[in-house]
Amino acid sequence: MIRLSHVVKSYDHKTNVVNDLSLEIPEGEICVLIGESGCGKTTTMKMINRLIEPTSGTIEIEGTDIRKIDKISLRRNIGYVIQQIGLLPHLTTAQNIGLVPKLLRQPQSSIAKRVKELMEMIELPYEAYGHRYPRELSGGQQQRIGVARALANDPDIVLMDEPFSAVDPIARQQLQNSLLKLQDSLHKTIVFVTHDITEAIKVGDKIAIMQNGNIVQYAGPEDILKRPENEFVEAFVGKDRLWKTPDMIKASDIMDTTFVEIGRNRSIAHAIELMKARKTDILFVVATVSEAPEPLLGVVSALELRGGDKEGKKMHEIMRTDVTTMHIDDCLADVLATRSATDSSVTPIVDDNGGVVGVISDTSVLNVLSEIAPEREVQT
C-alpha cells in the first residue's frame, strides 16, 4: 500500500502545485490520477519515486517512509513507464528491458531468460523483436516494451505517466486491454496518470480526480459516474458519460423499490384489497411480509385472481412461479436482453441472498434512459 499524508509541493513557496494531498492506494489495484493539465497529478506521481521531493508531508510504502529509502534502490524497485520516448533509442528492445537487472549485476543468463519471458508476455517475441531498436517499432509496440521494461525487476509498484497518450486510438485500446490482462495475473499496485476520462474509467479500480493540487473525489469508476461529488467532477466526467458506458448502469440503479409484497397464505380477497389500496396490479408472494428482503416465491397479478375455480385458495396455490429474477449487479444491457426475451411485465430484482429488493418494469427502464441520455437541442 502506498500512503500519502498531507503532501505539499511548492516550487516558489507561494503557490502549491500539490496542496495538502492525502491518498491511500491499496495493494494490487490500479489507481488513476486524473485532472486537467497543471492539476498536480504528474507531480504527485513523481513524488512516489522521488523524482520530485515533497515540500512537506510524508509518503509511505508498506509503512516505510520513502525518505528513509535510498533513492536509487527505491526507483529500481518501482517500475516506471512514461509517455512516448521512454525507451533508450541507442539500445535494442532486449537491452532496454534488461537494463535495470544488468545494473543490479544479475547474472547474464537470468537476465536473458527474464527478457524473453517478458517479451513473450507482451506478445512481442524475443526472436522477432529482441534485436530491434525502438525506432524500428510502432508507437504501440514501443509502449509495450516500455511496460515490459518497467516489470523487468518484478517491482510491486508501477508508475505510469500518461503511458498511452501518444499512440493512436486503436493502439491505445489494445494497450489498455493488454494492461488489464497483465494486471489480472500480476496484481501490481499501479499508479496511472492520465487526462483521458474514458481511459480512467476503463483501467481504474479507483480514480482520484484532481483539481488545484488536491483530490476532489477518490472512488471507484461507478461511484464517480453515478455520484459525482460536485459540479466540477460532473463536468469533468461529462454528463453523457454514463450513456456511453451502459455497463456501468446496474439493475440496482434502475429498479423501483416501491413494490408490494404479500404473504403466501393470504387469501384472494386480501390480495384484491391490497391491490386497490396500493394501486398496483402485481404482488410479490413471500413467506411472510417483513422489513427485510424476503426470498421471492412467486408473482400474483390480476390475471391469476380471476376465475371461479380459485375461490378459497391461498396465494401460494395460484401464484405464477415461472418468473425470471435478476441480480442487483446485472447491468442495463443484460436487463434489457432478459426483458425482451421474457414476456413478463415486471422483473423482480434480488440481492445476494435471494431476497427481493426491487422491480424493473418498462417504465423504470425508460425513466433511467431519459435521465442519462445526452441533452439534445430541440429543433423548432
Add this chain to the structure above:
Amino acid sequence: MSLWQYLAANWDYVLGKTVQHIELSSVAVAFACVVGIPLGVFITNQKRAADAVIGVANVIQTVPSLALFAFMIPLFGIGYRNAVFALFLYALLPIIKNTYIGIMNVDPGVIEAARGMGLTRFQVLYKVQMPLAVAVIMGGVRIATVTCIGVATIATLVGAGGLGDIIYRGIAMVNFNMILSGAITAAVLALLVDFVLGLVEKRLTSRGIRAQ
C-alpha cells in the same frame, strides 16, 4: 622536374615531416579531448560556468594562429612544446562546444526515464547521455583535428617542424614542387584523418540512432 619526380626523389624527407606533422596534431588533439570532453560534460550542469568556459574558448579561437604561436614563446620558448600547446588551445573550442551541445540536446524525456528507472547520475551520463551525444562530440573532434592539421603547417615558424618546413623552404627557394608536395600532403592528410575519424564515429554510434 615534375611534382612526382620531386616526391620520388625526396620521399624520405616528406615522410619524415609528415610523421612529425601527425605527431604534433594528434598529441594536441588528444590533450584537447582529455581536457575538453570532461569540461564540456561538467559545464552542462553549470550554466554560468558554461558561459564563461565557452566565452574564453571563443576568444582563443579568434586569435590569429600565427599570433597564438608567438604568444606562446614567452611561456614555452620555441620548439615542439610551444606548437603543441598552441594547437591544443585551438582544438579546445570545437571539442568543448560540441560536447556541451551534444549532452544538452539529449531528450530530457529519455534522461527522466533513465533516472526514473533508478540509474545514478554517473550511469545516466555514461549509459545514456554519452552514447546519445557521441556523434556530436565526434563531430567536434573531427573539426578540431582538421583545423589542427591545417594550422600545424605554421608550427614551422616556431621551429616545431612538420609539413610547414617543406612549404616554407619551398617558398624561400621558389621551388613550386616543394611547396606543393608539402601543401598537398597536408591537405590529403586532413581528408584522410577526417575519413578515418568518420569511421570511428560510425562505429561508436548505436544503430538505433544513426542517421538513415
